[in-house]
Amino acid sequence: MFKFFNHIIASTWKETLLLRRDKAGLLVLFFMPAALVIIITLVQENIMELSGEKKSAILFLDQDHGQIATRLRQSLHDSKRVTLVELDGATVRRDEAIARVRRGDYQVGVIIPEGTSTRLEARIETLFAADAPSGKASDGDLILVYFDPGVLPGFRSGILAALQLATFNIEMELKVKALQENVAVLLAGQQMMMGGGGKKPDLGLTHLQENLLTISEEQAGSKREESAPSAVQHNIPAWALFGLFFTCIPLAGSLLVERNSGIWIRLMTMPISSVSLLIGKIIGYVGVCFSQILLIVLIGHFLFPTLGLPAFTINGHLVPLVVISLCCSLAACGYGVLLGSVCTSLEQASMFGSISIVITAALGGVLVPPYAMPGVMQRISGFSPLNWGLSAYQDVLLRGSSIAQISGDLCRLLAFFLVLLLISWWLNRRSQ
Amino acid sequence: MLDLKKQGKFPDNESFQWCHESMSAVASHSDRARSATIAIEVDSLVKIYKNATDPALNNFSLSVEGGSFFGLLGPNGAGKTTALSIITGLLAPDSGSVTILGLRLDRHLRQIQTKIGLVPQDLALYENLTATENLVFFGRLYGLAGRELQTEIDRCLEFTQLQEQRNRRVSTFSGGMKRRLNLSAGMLYQPDILFLDEPTVGIDAQSRQLIHERLTDLNRQGTTLIYTTHYMEEAQELCSHVGIIDDGRIIQQGRTMDLTRQQGFNNLNDLFFSITGKKLRDV
Numbered sequence: 239m240f241k242f243f244n245h246i247i248a249s250t251w252k253e254t255l256l257l258r259r260d261k262a263g264l265l266v267l268f269f270m271p272a273a274l275v276i277i278i279t280l281v282q283e284n285i286m287e288l289s290g291e292k293k294s295a296i297l298f299l300d301q302d303h304g305q306i307a308t309r310l311r312q313s314l315h316d317s318k319r320v321t322l323v324e325l326d327g328a329t330v331r332r333d334e335a336i337a338r339v340r341r342g343d344y345q346v347g348v349i350i351p352e353g354t355s356t357r358l359e360a361r362i363e364t365l366f367a368a369d370a371p372s373g374k375a376s377d378g379d380l381i382l383v384y385f386d387p388g389v390l391p392g393f394r395s396g397i398l399a400a401l402q403l404a405t406f407n408i409e410m411e412l413k414v415k416a417l418q419e420n421v422a423v424l425l426a427g428q429q430m431m432m433g434g435g436g437k438k439p440d441l442g443l444t445h446l447q448e449n450l451l452t453i454s455e456e457q458a459g460s461k462r463e464e465s466a467p468s469a470v471q472h473n474i475p476a477w478a479l480f481g482l483f484f485t486c487i488p489l490a491g492s493l494l495v496e497r498n499s500g501i502w503i504r505l506m507t508m509p510i511s512s513v514s515l516l517i518g519k520i521i522g523y524v525g526v527c528f529s530q531i532l533l534i535v536l537i538g539h540f541l542f543p544t545l546g547l548p549a550f551t552i553n554g555h556l557v558p559l560v561v562i563s564l565c566c567s568l569a570a571c572g573y574g575v576l577l578g579s580v581c582t583s584l585e586q587a588s589m590f591g592s593i594s595i596v597i598t599a600a601l602g603g604v605l606v607p608p609y610a611m612p613g614v615m616q617r618i619s620g621f622s623p624l625n626w627g628l629s630a631y632q633d634v635l636l637r638g639s640s641i642a643q644i645s646g647d648l649c650r651l652l653a654f655f656l657v658l659l660l661i662s663w664w665l666n667r668r669s670q
Numbered sequence: 671m672l673d674l675k676k677q678g679k680f681p682d683n684e685s686f687q688w689c690h691e692s693m694s695a696v697a698s699h700s701d702r703a704r705s706a707t708i709a710i711e712v713d714s715l716v717k718i719y720k721n722a723t724d725p726a727l728n729n730f731s732l733s734v735e736g737g738s739f740f741g742l743l744g745p746n747g748a749g750k751t752t753a754l755s756i757i758t759g760l761l762a763p764d765s766g767s768v769t770i771l772g773l774r775l776d777r778h779l780r781q782i783q784t785k786i787g788l789v790p791q792d793l794a795l796y797e798n799l800t801a802t803e804n805l806v807f808f809g810r811l812y813g814l815a816g817r818e819l820q821t822e823i824d825r826c827l828e829f830t831q832l833q834e835q836r837n838r839r840v841s842t843f844s845g846g847m848k849r850r851l852n853l854s855a856g857m858l859y860q861p862d863i864l865f866l867d868e869p870t871v872g873i874d875a876q877s878r879q880l881i882h883e884r885l886t887d888l889n890r891q892g893t894t895l896i897y898t899t900h901y902m903e904e905a906q907e908l909c910s911h912v913g914i915i916d917d918g919r920i921i922q923q924g925r926t927m928d929l930t931r932q933q934g935f936n937n938l939n940d941l942f943f944s945i946t947g948k949k950l951r952d953v
């Protein structure tokens with residue numbers, strides 16, 4: 239056992255030395271994700287609409303059963319960009335709906351509280367009634383909107399704007415109607431009071447500008463959730479993951495150098511287990527992965543604010559984040575070992591490795607969040623290891639999930655690692 | 671620290687002896703006498719590579735006396751590397767058996783591995799590590815550490831005259847220096863049997879001469895050497911025994927002197943061509 243650990247240490251030491259000297263490789267590993275995360279985040283922050291084509295799922299909880307719901311539903315339908323999922327306001331409770339949005343099942347939840355329509359109608363009625371009290375009306379009703387903490391700000395503001403426009407229209411229409419009905423009475427009354435003086439009659443038109451219905455944006459996340467969901471919170475883990483998976487290429491390269499020279503032959507004639515050598519190698523590369531993540535996190539935390547972007551925060555979720563990072567690093571290493579076993583040259587490994595990572599990253603939601611993808615792609619996305627890693631990161635960063643809650647993704651990542659190691663082992667045996 | 675080092679090294683020796691004894695107890699008296707002098711006994715190895723039609727080894731049998739300098743001679747593609755790979759446990763044969771220092775290879779691989787060293791045909795060095803770092807890595811895998819490792823590295827570097835270049839990266843070495851370092855790495859831990867697969871291919875005359883001298887020294891100190899080459903002059907000069915291999919089987923083997931004289935040739939070169947013919951072997 240002591241010897242086994244000694245071999246692991248020797249192997250890690252050797253791998254670290256070699257890595258430190260591969261300046262070009264390190265430059266790519268660290269520079270590429272750093273540059274990508276800065277550029278992409280700067281670009282995305284300025285996009286108001288994240289995607290024009292795709293439909294997002296909106297949870298619609300109507301507890302009111304009045305005309306506001308009918309009208310809002312209509313205008314959301316018309317906007318074609320969203321799919322409405324109706325919940326029966328009579329059976330589903332409000333906190334239940336909120337929980338579904340918080341879990342990320344739906345991107346938006348719209349709740350129309352009971353009695354909103356009747357109250358609004360009644361108030362408009364009184365506003366323009368002849369005996370209406372002058373001055374500002376009291377605060378109006380709220381329509382509650384909950385957002386999945388994972389949605390990007392562009393999407394968020396798009397939805398809010400659409401809802402605001404819809405409520406404004408409803409309100410306006412009701413007010414104009416009330417005004418029309420009362421205008422004759424109002425005019426007569428005013429003239430009587432003024433005694434035919436030159437002053438313009440007050441029809442209560444200032445009430446037209448008042449908002450009686452307010453869209454209230456609520457926080458769906460847990461109480462201790464302070465992190466503002468933004469492109470930053472999405473992009474930092476996403477691009478850190480992207481860069482991290484690229485370590486599989488130098489790892490495959492180091493295996494290929496050993497296999498294609500006499501080194502592997504010499505090692506195999508020594509009284510050592512190849513498992514200890516492999517563990518040592520993987521430890522070295524997991525170290526690289528962690529350095530990459532650290533670099534990206536530091537960029538997000540310290541550099542982003544100087545570029546006018548929000549700072550990336552981990553909100554004290556250090557332990558789950560380290561656990562996720564470890565699982566992702568292992569998954570990347572497993573892929574590297576497989577590449578090193580399947581490919582015959584470093585060129586092959588780099589080509590195949592980088593293309594496959596870009597594809598898996600795109601599928602996994604690094605470029606575009608999975609919820610913004612078409613339905614088929616969303617389902618395919620579930621097969622990408624980068625998706626498992628990313629969704630685990632986001633669950634922790636945005637939804638405050640515990641390790642137990644993300645254990646599914648963690649297990650998938652570890653299983654991916656182990657299965658790829660087994661396949662590599664089998665391939666190596668077969669090649670004899 | 672010292673204790674731990676010993677722990678790293680001694681259990682193998684003990685278990686090796688234990689195995690040796692238990693086997694000898696079963697073996698007959700004459701067998702025991704033989705196994706004391708025979709370092710390597712190879713019996714009817716057959717190896718057909720995947721996707722190959724002709725066998726790389728075809729009933730390959732060989733016997734090497736302990737303490738000898740054995741040259742395995744053959745043209746390109748004769749099966750020399752394949753034979754060494756099987757004898758050092760890298761490759762499993764399709765059939766046949768290998769016994770090293772009285773231990774069956776298929777049953778006692780780990781014990782045997784502590785007794786043998788291999789200098790592969792392809793360089794087995796990390797180009798981006800210095801000479802010392804390469805040796806430190808391989809030495810640590812043999813369980814060496816601290817002062818012991820340091821002395822062993824010094825010995826190996828001095829042996830191949832690379833002390834001056836010890837802190838230079840291998841990538842800056844000439845072909846001859848790399849070959850010498852490759853040899854150094856195989857000598858770490860002082861194996862009883864050292865296998866060398868064409869260790870002098872493509873290097874300068876001085877390096878070649880130095881390697882020749884060093885190998886002769888090593889052999890005098892008691893190391894059994896198995897040396898493959900296709901340079902006949904080299905074999906004539908160095909080897910006490912030779913085996914000539916072609917088409918995956920040993921065609922002639924014996925003491926170098928006896929073999930040439932018996933067959934009525936002046937030197938090994940003539941004998942070699944009379945056996946293998948002059949047809950070109952391009953593989």
Ligand SMILES: Nc1ncnc2c1ncn2[C@@H]1O[C@H](COP(=O)(O)OP(=O)(O)O)[C@@H](O)[C@H]1O
Nearest residue numbers: 719722726745746747748749750751752753953
């Ligand atoms: N990995 C392999 N796969 C298939 N054939 C091989 C492999 N290695 C060697 N051979 C074939 O086996 C034969 C013996 O090769 P080798 O042992 O390398 O010869 P030598 O070392 O004497 O030049 C050759 O015909 C060679 O082409």
Ligand SMILES: [Mg+2]
Nearest residue numbers: 750751752791
């Ligand atoms: Mg060869």
